[in-house]
Amino acid sequence: MAPTRGSSNGISRRNTLTTTGAALAAATGLTGCLGGSSGGGGAEFSPIAEELTVWHAMGGTNGETLDQIGSDFEDETGKPVNMEFQDSYENVLTNTLSAFDSGNVSDMLQVDSLFAQQVLDTDQVRPVEEILPDDFDSGVFLDNVAEFFTVDGELASLPFNNSNAIMYINRDAFEEAGLDPDDPPQTLAEVRSASEQLVDQDVTQFGITWPNHVWFVETWYGFEGELMTDAENGHAGEPSEFRTPDAAYDMFEWWRGMAEDDLYTNPGIEAWGEATSLFTEQESAMLLTSTASVAGLIANSDGFEVGAAPYPGISDTRVGPVIGGASFYVPDGLPESRYEDIGQLLQYMSEPEVQTQWHKGSGYYPITQPSVDSLREEGWFEENPMYGVALDQLQSGDASNPATKRALLGPARNVQTVIQDKSVDILNADDMDAEIEALKTEVEDVLDGYYN
Amino acid sequence: MSTREIFDSRIESGLLLLPTLLVTVVFLYYPTALAFRTSFFDSSFGRAEVFVGLENYVGLLTSSGYHRSIFISVVFAAVVVVGVVVVSLYLTFLIHEVDTGQGLYLISVIWPYALPPAVGALVFLFITHPTLGVLTGPIESLGVEVDWFNNGSQAFVVVALAAIWKQIGYNVIFMIAAMNNVPDTLTETAELDGVGGLRRLVSVYIPIMTPTIFFLVIINTIYAFFGTFAFVDLLTSGGPSNATNILIFNLYQEGFSFFNFGVASAKSVVLFVIVGVLMFVQFQITDRYSYYGG
Numbered sequence: 001m002a003p004t005r006g007s008s009n010g011i012s013r014r015n016t017l018t019t020t021g022a023a024l025a026a027a028t029g030l031t032g033c034l035g036g037s038s039g040g041g042g043a044e045f046s047p048i049a050e051e052l053t054v055w056h057a058m059g060g061t062n063g064e065t066l067d068q069i070g071s072d073f074e075d076e077t078g079k080p081v082n083m084e085f086q087d088s089y090e091n092v093l094t095n096t097l098s099a100f101d102s103g104n105v106s107d108m109l110q111v112d113s114l115f116a117q118q119v120l121d122t123d124q125v126r127p128v129e130e131i132l133p134d135d136f137d138s139g140v141f142l143d144n145v146a147e148f149f150t151v152d153g154e155l156a157s158l159p160f161n162n163s164n165a166i167m168y169i170n171r172d173a174f175e176e177a178g179l180d181p182d183d184p185p186q187t188l189a190e191v192r193s194a195s196e197q198l199v200d201q202d203v204t205q206f207g208i209t210w211p212n213h214v215w216f217v218e219t220w221y222g223f224e225g226e227l228m229t230d231a232e233n234g235h236a237g238e239p240s241e242f243r244t245p246d247a248a249y250d251m252f253e254w255w256r257g258m259a260e261d262d263l264y265t266n267p268g269i270e271a272w273g274e275a276t277s278l279f280t281e282q283e284s285a286m287l288l289t290s291t292a293s294v295a296g297l298i299a300n301s302d303g304f305e306v307g308a309a310p311y312p313g314i315s316d317t318r319v320g321p322v323i324g325g326a327s328f329y330v331p332d333g334l335p336e337s338r339y340e341d342i343g344q345l346l347q348y349m350s351e352p353e354v355q356t357q358w359h360k361g362s363g364y365y366p367i368t369q370p371s372v373d374s375l376r377e378e379g380w381f382e383e384n385p386m387y388g389v390a391l392d393q394l395q396s397g398d399a400s401n402p403a404t405k406r407a408l409l410g411p412a413r414n415v416q417t418v419i420q421d422k423s424v425d426i427l428n429a430d431d432m433d434a435e436i437e438a439l440k441t442e443v444e445d446v447l448d449g450y451y452n
Numbered sequence: 453m454s455t456r457e458i459f460d461s462r463i464e465s466g467l468l469l470l471p472t473l474l475v476t477v478v479f480l481y482y483p484t485a486l487a488f489r490t491s492f493f494d495s496s497f498g499r500a501e502v503f504v505g506l507e508n509y510v511g512l513l514t515s516s517g518y519h520r521s522i523f524i525s526v527v528f529a530a531v532v533v534v535g536v537v538v539v540s541l542y543l544t545f546l547i548h549e550v551d552t553g554q555g556l557y558l559i560s561v562i563w564p565y566a567l568p569p570a571v572g573a574l575v576f577l578f579i580t581h582p583t584l585g586v587l588t589g590p591i592e593s594l595g596v597e598v599d600w601f602n603n604g605s606q607a608f609v610v611v612a613l614a615a616i617w618k619q620i621g622y623n624v625i626f627m628i629a630a631m632n633n634v635p636d637t638l639t640e641t642a643e644l645d646g647v648g649g650l651r652r653l654v655s656v657y658i659p660i661m662t663p664t665i666f667f668l669v670i671i672n673t674i675y676a677f678f679g680t681f682a683f684v685d686l687l688t689s690g691g692p693s694n695a696t697n698i699l700i701f702n703l704y705q706e707g708f709s710f711f712n713f714g715v716a717s718a719k720s721v722v723l724f725v726i727v728g729v730l731m732f733v734q735f736q737i738t739d740r741y742s743y744y745g746g
Contacts, residue, residue: 094708274581278584428602
């Protein structure tokens with residue numbers, strides 16, 4: 001009855017061999033991808049293909065619009081362009097890393113503004129200002145946009161798809177709860193009282209929701225005119241301090257209160273889709289998300305009318321939003337003859353007609369003044385007021401205030417993860433202040449690890 | 453061990469082995485060596501590598517976040533391994549005992565194993581989503597507030613349940629084979645002696661099935677440490693507050709989100725050592741207690 005020691009070792013030995021093999025395979029499967037990366041500037045690269053190659057992260061309809069722009073460029077100039085979808089910004093970055101290693105790189109890379117510093121730190125990219133044709137006027141970009149993408153006085157990358165965070169409201173729910181949809185909440189306190197009214201009257205289950213993403217915290221800092229880190233959010237040197245001004249405490253306290261009283265629901269970390277469905281399923285009457293969601297939200301809001309409103313501030317102070325979205329970088333070290341073609345494509349992508357086409361096809365805002373002017377002229381914003389809200393919010397922002405420039409940090413993704421994780425701790429902890437202190441310490445540790 | 457003379461020349465046998473060896477070396481041993489090397493460097497996205505000696509390992513030794521991740525992984529593996537084996541044994545026994553429709557039951561139990569982990573994770577997400585989930589309402593009517601996007605312990609339970617559910621099929625395939633191999637005479641004897649139901653499972657079948665069960669424990673351990681990545685990635689991304697940040701996800705995040713390849717490589721070496729030691733211990737136990745007949 002009691003199990004005895006095996007007399008036939010054959011079976012156990014065979015098992016031993018197969019399972020050790022499996023363990024080894026499993027253990028190294030992932031580590032294998034973490035090859036060494038060579039760094040430093042001055043490398044010589046060869047292009048991936050004869051045609052210009054653009055690695056981007058635009059899926060769905062946005063990707064189709066981008067393909068269209070590529071083939072229009074080909075029709076106009078006879079130069080073919082491969083728009084290659086890489087699935088996500090992170091993949092564009094990871095693939096670029098391997099490309100730098102292998103020597104075959106794409107001619108243009110779409111990089112999320114979050115990763116900008118990491119790409120600049122490779123010293124393997126050439127500022128687009130040096131590539132754009134001499135007759136190109138880089139003054140066409142809206143101030144707030146140009147500010148972020150200018151490094152050391154030069155346009156480092158070509159801004160393209162940019163957006164900021166706004167608030168969407170369910171107009172029908174507002175009316176049902178006796179709120180005025182034409183006078184949406186403008187501060188966090190007003191969001192709270194509107195949420196109370198909506199939830200108390202059983203109009204919706206929650207007042208507001210938004211994806212747990214660092215961008216929303218950044219936007220609150222921006223509107224309040226508060227820097228997130230020293231060295232002007234990393235634009236004026238290497239940051240080492242994470243700032244937690246009183247306004248940040250106010251913001252977290254409000255957030256906690258909303259969560260405790262079930263006026264807010266947390267859709268999850270970086271859960272953009274979840275947050276949007278909570279809004280379109282009418283579980284939540286307000287939603288904070290990107291201006292780039294306008295088209296999708298209108299299409300998916302069955303049975304109710306969507307409205308767009310400016311982002312609610314922590315207080316009445318409204319300095320301006322931070323910009324999200326991406327820009328195109330160009331690797332350095334490609335054969336010189338290619339840069340002329342690349343410059344031509346870059347220029348084409350910022351032409352007013354292309355920007356207008358992109359704006360209408362995606363919901364990202366037009367980022368050059370001529371494009372804004374022509375849209376205004378044709379009455380686009382009167383017909384589509386929701387698009388106007390985003391642009392007005394951007395243009396009323398104070399571009400000269402460093403707080404409206406999104407943090408430019410080397411370990412941006414790491415800092416982002418810490419802030420998002422710690423936000424949940426802050427919501428749940430008994431001692432909020434201690435958790436905010438812990439957030440500060442953790443972010444500063446990450447900064448220290450990268451820069452020192 | 454006896455050598456069997458199938459091939460006339462060593463060269464012939466060597467040539468036939470070559471493709472396998474080549475693949476193993478290129479995709480297994482070379483990357484392993486490279487990861488080991490990278491773990492001694494400060495290597496990040498596109499920046500020059502700097503040799504730092506043991507700094508990455510020292511960093512891990514002193515990082516409370518990493519210690520927590522090790523702890524969570526070990527607890528997670530224990531829960532998943534025990535959960536999978538116990539549930540699978542019970543299900544196998546039920547299927548073994550049933551007279552009609554055995555095939556149908558088998559298929560329905562094995563079915564989750566045929567799903568890709570990512571699909572399995574998404575199915576679980578839609579079933580248990582705190583606000584939109586199908587099962588959320590019924591569970592909440594029992595007085596539990598489903599809130600695993602914020603509540604770490606709940607998130608842990610959800611990920612563990614998903615991981616267990618996914619692995620049951622694989623275990624049942626092996627267990628049903630082992631259980632069917634138990635001689636009918638033993639079953640009859642047990643029944644004559646009045647040993648019925650679960651008692652028969654525990655006292656008769658399980659001891660005879662030990663080699664299979666130990667094999668499954670080892671496979672399940674590897675699965676719990678490495679194969680559950682998709683569930684963590686898609687359900688919780690390691691959150692909330694790192695409550696589900698098991699080692700394999702932690703290392704992926706370090707490497708492919710934060711681009712700290714040096715630290716990530718050190719983490720992969722540590723993970724490899726932890727699982728290696730666990731395997732070793734399990735084999736010792738297996739050899740001592742398994743019943744191989746005779």
